Amino acid sequence: MDRVIEKKKWGKKRILTLAGVLGIATLAVASYLATTGKSQLNVDVERITISEIKKGPFLEFIPVNGVVLPITTIYLDALEGGRVEEKYVEDGTVMKKGEPILRLSNTDLELSLVNQETSVYNLLTQMQISQNNARQNTIGKLNQMTDADNDLKEAERVYNLNKHLYSEKAIGLQEFKQSENSYNYLREKQRLSRQILNEDSLSVKQEFDQARQSYGRTQNALNVMRKKVGDLIVRSPVDGQLTSLDAEIGQSKNKGERLGQIDVLSGFKVRADIDEHYISRIYTGLVGTFTFANKQYKLKIKKIYTQVTNGRFQVDMEFEGEVPTNVRRGQTLQIGLALSEETTAILLPKGGFYQQTGGNWIFKLSEDGKTAYKVDIQLGMQSPDFYQVTNGLKEGDKVITSSYENYGKMQELILKK
Template identity: 70%
Template structure:
């Protein structure tokens, strides 16, 4: 007797068919989902930084390092070159104006001084000889003048007497004419002698003036040479502390070479290095502050050095009010240099997100805290702690401020705890 065989509803072929259809549906659904622009990524909350947007006081500032320097520094350079022969003091010594610091030896300079002294003495000797000769010549001329004057007086006496006698017919014409000629001759001699004496006086005076001028020049040169030799002893130009001394006995120093410096201890300033990017925004009067011994002190820019070296420039800052007790030359201060006044602003803490977004967008956390989605924003000013939010966020919003390096082009993050 034949038996009816029941057909199985879930055979292998049917199961495989259903599984294939289901897989195809899932594949199509996933494709549609991921191509819709809502790409998602699961992230561990413990590996990210979530910050809250807040409104608070904002001031644009940059952190800079400053070195405490004396208010006034006088540099010591070798006015004349030479070998270091002797050191009178060591680095760090307290100096008074005029105190000797070190002595240089320069044989050539000292020999030049000796030669110059010899030349001056030779000129002085020659001047004395010339002066004596001029005086003797003048005396000779005066003696001649005296003889001429005496001859004129005698010729005048005889001429007047003979003239009277000739008028009285006591002597002849020949004797009268002879006395008259003798008188006129003595008159001419007197005029010539006076002219010679006058020229001699002018010549002597001119020669004496030239000699005196030459002697004065020689003396000035000698004084200069003595000063150059005297400069071989380096002395403190002002009261202060000797620092940065760079000279050892036996060491050769060239003319103009730096030997050290004198720090005038009447006060301090702070020398600050700043990146050249900020040069257009730095000017006299900008303020900064720093912490020292658990207190905050203020500084103000007093001078801007616009010369840029290795991408940086320098400014001098002065202490406002009392200088901190215990501060020392060469000490480094960490300064907050303000670039703007303090204002109220919406703030987002700084983080690694900026490197990938450029401040154009950020991941904003949903209200339930389960996901974060991409939001366009606009940032303004910044300081080392915050960015100023201009658009896209409001106080109370929460955002991811850690790095987005591994997120790629994800539009949404699923936050897993």
């Protein structure tokens, strides 16, 4: 008798097929979750820096380096070229105004002075000779004028006498006319003599004035030449300290070449270099502070040099209030230059995170402190220690401020102790 065999519903082949399908589906789901879910990374808490967001006073300032300089510096340039013959002092000497520093020699200039002096003396001699000749000429004309006056008086006396005698018929017409003609002639001669004397006086005065002006110009030229020769001795223009003296005996210096400088010791200023990025925010009156010998001092910007060189520009700052007693020329100071007034702000401590995020986001700790996740933030001004937070964080939040270099594109950090 035949027996009916029941057909099995789950055969071995079917089970294997179903297992394969389930495996593939599992892999697909895992792959999807891996690509669409949050990427996580375990991080040792001891290897990171956790900072708390606080609210407090904020002052935007930038660190700059400043060099101490004398408040006034006078540069020494060679007014005349020449060879260095003698040095009277050395670099660093405290000078009084007018004291000699060094002596140059210039034979061409000295020879020109001799020639100029000779020209002046020759002109003076010629003037004296001309004046003597003019004086003698004037004396001669005065004598002629005296003779003419005397002859006229005699002719006038004879003429008046003959006129009376002729009216009395005591003399003839011929004798009267002769005396009259003689009188008229001598009168005209006297007039001409007086005119010649006046014109001669004017001419002599004009020639004397011209000669005096010519002599004055020549004398001025001589004085200028003497000053040029005198400038071969370089003297201190003010009271101060001689610095940067660049001259050695036997060395030739050209006209206008820099020899050194005199630092006026009445006070100091500080010249600071600032990045050109801040040039639009720098103006006179801004205040900076620095610490010297464990004491804080203030500086104020007095002058701005707008020329930019190698991405930087310079400002001059003067001390406000007390001046450090031991500060020296050439000393470098670390200055914090304030760019704004003090305000109250949400403060984020600076750290290595900024290099990877650019200040656009940060890892913020969860309330239980076990994880940290990315949040978008906005930063405003900055100081050497803090950023001003304008959006994304609040007081009391905790964030990771150390470097994110090893975090790649992680979305969440699991903090392990």
